[in-house]
Amino acid sequence: MRFAWIDLREVPRPQLQAVVDAAVHARMAGVVSADAELLGTLPPTVTRVLVAEGTATTVPGRKPGDRSDKGDKVDKESKEAKDGKEPKAPGIDLLLRKFTTQEELDALAADNRPAGPGTPVAGYIGVRDDRTLRLSCSGAMALPYTVIHFADPTKIPLEIVLAAAESAEGKLVTVVDGLEEAAIVFDVLERGSDGILFTPRSADDVFALARLLEATTPQLELSTLTVESIRHVGLGDRVCVDTCSHFEEDEGILVGSYSSGFVLCCSETHPLPYMPTRPFRVNAGALHSYTLGPDNRTNYLSEVGSGSALLAVGADGRTRRVVVGRAKLESRPLLEIRTHAEDGRLVSLTVQDDWHVRVLGPGGKVLNVTELQKGDELLGYLATDKRHVGLPIGEFCKEV
Structure with missing residues (x-):
């Protein structure tokens, strides 16, 4: 079942609370932020994803000044996450940490083992060439969630990852820069990405995304x-x-x-x-x-x-x-x-x-x-x- 995570880090500050309320009301699957205190205020009906230090998923074209909780603002819990420790802040369901090498991916996979720190860890990778594409395929096979930002507009790299991870138990989350791309990503290879990471500009964007997720066709009684x-x-x-x-x-x-x-x-x-x-x-x-x-x-x-x-x-x-x-x-x-x-x-x-x-x-x-x-x-x-x-x-x- 396809799902969406709402990324709060690029939401304009005046719109932040309305977007948070809309994400909860529309039953979005997850909310992503670098602010552990903010995530701690959210109900357990959404997956609360804390971004560890150094993980950036900004889509090209966004203004850095629009950030609602700055990427360089990393609280104590995020620093502990970077060190592989379970955050002490309450209400964190998942850590999102960047990986750029096989060694870093292996460390993330180790954190998800029974002997790991306890909080599940998702990986983030930017795909811009063949090396990072192959690494993203490995991540999709090894991690419970793999968030991928594809640098190029073509959907061929996404097709390759979907094919490589066909038998994987983990979920693939694709960064999108709008609702139109979200609709396309969900249809790639018919199966589509399991989820998307979407930065809304307003609460209206959240509700529009909810309608997109619900756009299924009915079973008819003939x-x-x-x-x-x-x-x-x-x-x-x-x-x-x-x-x-x-x-x-x-x-x-x-x-x-x-x-x-x-x-x-x-x-x-x-x-x-x-x-x-x-x-x-x-x-x-x-x-x-x-x-x-x-x-x-x-x-x-x-x-x-x-x-x-x-x-x-x-x-x-x-x-x-x-x-x-x-x-x-x-x-x-x-x-x-x-x-x-x-x-x-x-x-x-x-x-x-x-x-x-x-x-x-x-x-x-x-x-x-x-x-x-x-x-x-x-x-x-x-x-x-x-x-x-x-x-x-x-x-x-x-x-x-």
Whole structure:
């Protein structure tokens, strides 16, 4: 599970208390400071990380004068930490100490052994060349936490560390210089960094980070829909959605004529007789149709385009976020499929009238839309919310 540590050392002093309160309220995983007294005031719901003398994690571009608790201010507890002793100040959960050589790394690893000083020790390293990159890989394998500041903007060094530490029990924490980089770091090699070290400028930054950490996609409870009619409705405009991801064989996107119900439209992952598979594509439906995206928000297919985010949905209800590369709007003969749920609710879908357009049935069964018959069962999703500009709203709304 990904997490974030809030670094207080570069927070402007006027914002410091608000940032501390926000970090506690938003349940950030940890707070990092060189001030043991400050850390001692924090509740045990956060990991209190004391920075030992000489450990600097300042991101390039920050003004040294912005520090809230100066890097050269090291209290007695921090000096004892440097000497490998457990700090006497209460409320310290973890020491963060810099290492630049294998010998220093070995000393940090020794401190975490049962015979060590008692307080767990994390390591910090700046990666700027091949030697420090290899040393960071060793740290990620040996320490409970390894904080890495990558000097270069490329994420290749992070990929190398993630691959090297795949089997490690310790956690990798990457220093980031903003929320945008945090989102990228969490996605590198799909697994991403376990955690990030982030310096907010205000409490608003902390809450924005909390929203980023919570940005997961839900497990959906899919319903069985029974086909009651299929009819040819003539020429219209339909949308093919081409994503930047491969779909699994039992995945697609949810599409429906009404915001109250959707049918699981299959991707072109399965072989076709006259064309190659396109496992990134869903021949989704007519341009008026709703499709379900992240955060329980719908969009018309006519609104979907490059950079849009949708939900890929599996036959078991699992979901994941996918990014749209492009959408293709073309005029084609259309087919209307009307179904009903167990509670009698009408769920309608209008798609291209062609054999290669497919929907999914229970168990991930692939069904060609032109071969559907009354009584066939499809997979769908029933929404309880009405919609206004794609957002759920509690108002009367009837769609026919």
